[in-house]
Each structure stands twice: as C-alpha cells, then as structure tokens.
Amino acid sequence: MEKQRKRAPSARSLQTRARILDAAEQVFAERGFEGASIRDIAALAGVQVGLVHHHGGGKEELFHQTVARRANDLARIRLENLETLKARGDVTLRALLDCFIRPYVSLAQNEGAHWLAYGRLVAHVSADPRWRWIAAECFDPTAGRFIDEICALYPEIDREWIATGQVYSVAAMLAHLNTSWRVEALSPGAGELRLEQLIEFSAAGLEAMFRMDG
Template sequence: MTDRREDGTSKDGRVARGEITRERVLDAAERCFAERGFDAISIRQIAREADVTLGVVGFHGGTKQELFLTVLKRRVETLNALRISRLSALKATERLTLETLIDAYVTPYLEIASRGDPQWRAYAQLVARIVSDERYYLEAGPLYDRVAAVYLDEMERLCPDAGRDQLAALLSLTVASMVSIVASGIRIAGLAQSEVPDSPLAYRDLLLDFCVGGVLRALEPKC
C-alpha cells in the first residue's frame, strides 16, 4: 500500500480501514507460513506480501509467535464447527459407524483444502505443517484436540474393547494420512509420473478407503 491516505476522513471509514489492513496482514501471513513454514519466513517478507510496511505487521499482529497463533485461531473454529455439526447429523440419523465417523472428520478438511479461496487452501497446508511438527503442535494442538477428543470418545463407544491408546493412534494415523494428501501431492505425482491434481478432493475416495480399511483391519478382532 504505497498510496498514503489522507487523514480526517469520516469516522466510520477509519475503523473499517484498520480492519481491512488487519485482514490483509493475516492473509499474507497465512500464505507465507503455509508455504514456507514459521522459521523460514521473516516478518519483512510477510509485510512485503501484504503490501504494508514492517511496522504495520507488528501493530496488527504483535510478535511473530502471536501473529502465527492469531492466523490459526481465525480459522480453527470454522473447521471445528464443521466437524461437530457433521457428527451431530450422524448421531441424529443413527447411521454412526466407524466408516461414517471417519468420513465426518476427514471431509471438512478436504473441502476447505479444495475450495476456490486460496486463503483456505493455504490454511489447510498450514494445518498439515502443524500436525507433523512437534514445535508447532505444542501451542496449536490444543486448538484442535478438543474436537479430536470428541471423535475419540465416539470411537470408544463404537469399539469398547479396543484400548483408548490404540484408538488414539488410529485417529492420529487417519489425520496424518489426511494432511499428507494435501502436503505431498508432488511426491505422488513424481512417483506416478503423472500430473498433480488441482484439488485434493480428487483423492477423497481413495483416502477414505485407506483410512477406513486401515482402522477396520487394526480393530478387526475387537470390533
């Protein structure tokens, strides 16, 4: 933003302008963190990406750590809500099985990762980084694990003879598989010598088969 706005405009304009700038900073940070990771990105690069000056990022985002968490918190509730609402719908229709449960957890993520909105896609990529990196996970994990724990409770109800640690490991494997679809499309394409599909939704059925098949086989004697 090189053009410098005159001060003394209407009062309602002032508030809105700050909010818009703030959004632009968060959007830029989201893209940068997603693409290169927390440590590889400087606040300066985020400022450049947002087309604001360095000071503006500090003003709206605080420290780099705070900015990172703010970026996550802005989105996490939406994803959590999608998962909770799908679960409620399942319970209402009484078609709750391990299969539909996994579908309810995985599909919202795949859908946001496949939306047209590049910010949501960036966010999905960012999530993929978080789960696989202990350092991010320590501060960001709790944002997600509240809902994961709810799903885990349902798994326990469906399969009471399995240990909770075993079910937790299977849910974690499911999550790892899920995010890998978004994060390692390049590897798949490289191995198959094919094209990278423009949407992770292309792998949806395959991913669900993989996760459901995996969970069922691991629980086979007990379920």
C-alpha cells in the same frame, strides 16, 4: 469512575488484519516458522512492519493467530456434521471419518489456495512439539470429540490405539491434498485420488490396528 467502553475495530482495521493474516498464512506455509520474517509478511500484505506487530503481536503470536483463524471455522463445520450424523442415528467408523475429513478436503479443493496453504500450517504444527500448545487449543478439542465417538463404537479397544489412528488419518488427509504430485510422478494419470479412497484407506488402517489390539 465508569470504565470507558472499548471501541469495536473499524471495518478498515478488520480488513487490514485479514490482509496481514492472509499474507502470514502464505509466508509461513511456504517457508515454515523459522524461514518466515515479519518484514516479508508486511511486504506481501502491503503494510508497514509496525502494523503487523499491532495486529499480530510478535512472530510467535502471529503464527498462533494465523493457525487459529481457520481452525475455528473448520471445527464448527466438523462438529455440525457430527451432530447431523448422530441425529440420523447412522454412526459408523467410515461415517465419522467422513465427517472429519471431508470438510477440510472440500474447502481445500473448492475455496481457494489459502486452504491448501492452511494445510501446510497444520503439518508444521503437527510435526513440531514446540507447537503443542497451539495444537491443544486449535485441534485437540475437536479431535477428542471424534475419538470419543470412535471409542463408543469400539469400547473394547484402548483409546491409545484410536488416538494413534486418528493422527495417522490426519497425516493421510494432508498427504492426499499436498502430495498428489508424487502419486502422479510414480504412476502417471493417477494423481487425482478420490476422497472415498482416502476415507477407505483411513478406516481400513484403523480397523487393522483394532485387530492388533484385540
């Protein structure tokens, strides 16, 4: 007997799912995984609790889907920029960091508050080992590509040092966008840091680590 074809989701269903994921992103970002509830996500999305379960599954799977959604877009932009850089033959440490950092910073500054909220989700995932499997799926393949490129530039440096520097750079990137208010509090008028400062900070930190390894 011929298998019945699975029908593609309707436009309305896709819109509902997007609204649920938008709400989940905001609630998870504000309250973390433990503080968020399916009921609150449903209320913010304007849907019944059952629809959240229908589109997102349980709470853990909904968190996974919420993180994965924007990770795919961000990875694509980063890798496209990397290929353009390599085609130009202008691969340097600072250029690689620019390819990795600039896409997210630009999205967070220009494409709406949801990208800033997404950065908080990335911070939640990075800080909690129980989300190791989400990080492995959503972030590690792209991070690994950039680590490979830095390793090719510095073949004498252990990969461990480069991977550590990559993680520190991601932490600096998230701080650049989410804690500028702290900079402003400590030094009024200095809260708006430039992207070039962030890239230089990250590159200088990696180079200092490389000298230690050497």
